[in-house]
Amino acid sequence: MEAKIQQAVALLKQALETHGDGLVYPCSMGIEGSVMVDLICRHGLDIPVMTLDTGRLPQATYDVIAAFEKRYGIRVAVIFPDCQEVEAMVREHGVNLFRQSVALRKQCCEIRKVHPLMRALKGKTAWITGRRREQSKGRAGLQAIETDPVYGLKKYNPLLEWSMDDVWEYVKTHDVPYNRLHDAHYLSIGCECCTRAITVGEDERAGRWWWENDEGAAECGLHVMSLKEISGELEDGEGI
Known part of the structure; x- marks a missing residue:
C-alpha cells in the first residue's frame, strides 16, 4: 500500500512540476476524491481543487465539500452550469x-457538467482525475498519463492501480472525510436523480443511469469530450 501511495504522490508532484498553474483537480466528491484531496493537502501540493455543482447533487455531496474546507483549510472552487442553458433545456424537455x-440524458450531462468543465479548463494544460482501472470495463485500458493527440491537454490518473480496498484502507487509516452515501452502498456518486446503490457483484459504476441497460456506457461525457471543445470553443473572458 505504501508503494501505491508513493507512486500517486510522485505522479501528482510530476504533474505540478510540469504544469504549474496550468494544473487543476476537478473533484467529484466521491471516495477517490477524498483520497486525492488528502494526498494533495497532506503533501503541501499547490493544486487547486474544484467541483461541479449540477444543481441536482445530493446533500451528502455538499456536506463533504464543507468537510474538506474545514479539515484542510482550503476553498473548493464550485463551478455551476449556465442557468440559461439549463432553463432552455428544461423548458423544452422537462x-x-x-x-x-x-x-x-447525455444532453443533460453535457449542459450540467461538460460545458462548465470546459469553462473551468480553459487556459489549463492538465488535470488530475480519480479514475481507476478497476472501476469499469471501459476504464480498464487507462494509462497513468494520457495525452490528447491533437491539443495536448493531459490527464493524470494517480489512483490508476488502486483497488477499492486500497481506497478505503487509505481513508480509514488517515480518517479522511468522505461522502456518507458510500456507507449505503453508493460506490459511484453523481446527481441524486441519476445515482443508486449497487448490489454485490455489480460493476462499481452500475449505479449510474442504471435504466439505460449499458446503452450509455455509464459515462457522463467528462472523460470523453472533445479536447477541441475545451481548447477553442469558448469566447475569451469566459472563465470560472
Missing part, C-alpha cells in the same frame, strides 16, 4: 428529460 432517452 425536468426529468434524462429518463426519456440516452440522447437526452
